Amino acid sequence: MVFGEPEVTTAGKISRKGTIRLVYITGDVPIVGLTAKEAEAFISKQYYEHRIYRKAHVLLKITKYSAKEVMVTGKFAQTGPFVFPPEVEAMDILEVITRNGGFAEAAKTSEVKVTRVVHDKNGSNKKEVYTVDVKARMEGDVESKPFMIYPGDTLFVREKLI
Structure with a gap:
């Protein structure tokens, strides 16, 4: 919403890439x-730089947040989306797995793959893959550090070879 400019007051969604569409500005x-x-400050600056408004007073109102979830696949007791509690921004991998029901019996718990899509300031996406030894954490290995899981991550554990 731009104060004093009713035609610019719109509702919209932030895309998965972290972009929005603005009235009078072409592109994302x-x-x-x-x-x-x-x-708000960035949008105001965009209107100034595109010579649409000299000083736009922008107000963003967030009406709904997307569900914060991770995808759990492979040899887990339960697969599919795991939804974070609303007040939580990130959780330790061990807590996510425990709250989701744990591993299936055949899971290779020493090699849990976490795939994360990282967005940069230009809106580009980059995939990062981490391998986490959850077995060491479960066995109380003091050298094993917590690994945080964030919304949008994908967890995969394969079957262990016998």
Whole structure:
């Protein structure tokens, strides 16, 4: 919403790439990684740089957040989406697996793959894959560090060879 400009007041969604569409500006505008206040300032700057408004007073109102979930696949007791509690931004991998019902009996718990899509400020996506030894964590290995799981991550564990 731009104060004093009712035709610019719109509702919209942030894309999976972290971009939005603005009235009078062609193309997607990246706001990935910005707080609501930072996005307001950035949008105001976009209107100024595109010579649409000299000083746009922008107000963003967040009406709904997307469900924060991770995809759990492979040899887990339960597969499919795992939804984070609303107040949680990230969880340790061990907590996610435990809350999701644990591993299937045949799971290779020493090699849990975590795939994460990372967005940069330009709106580009990059996949990162991590291998986490959850077995060591479950056995109390003090050298094993917590590994945080974030919304959008995918967890995969394969079957162990006998």
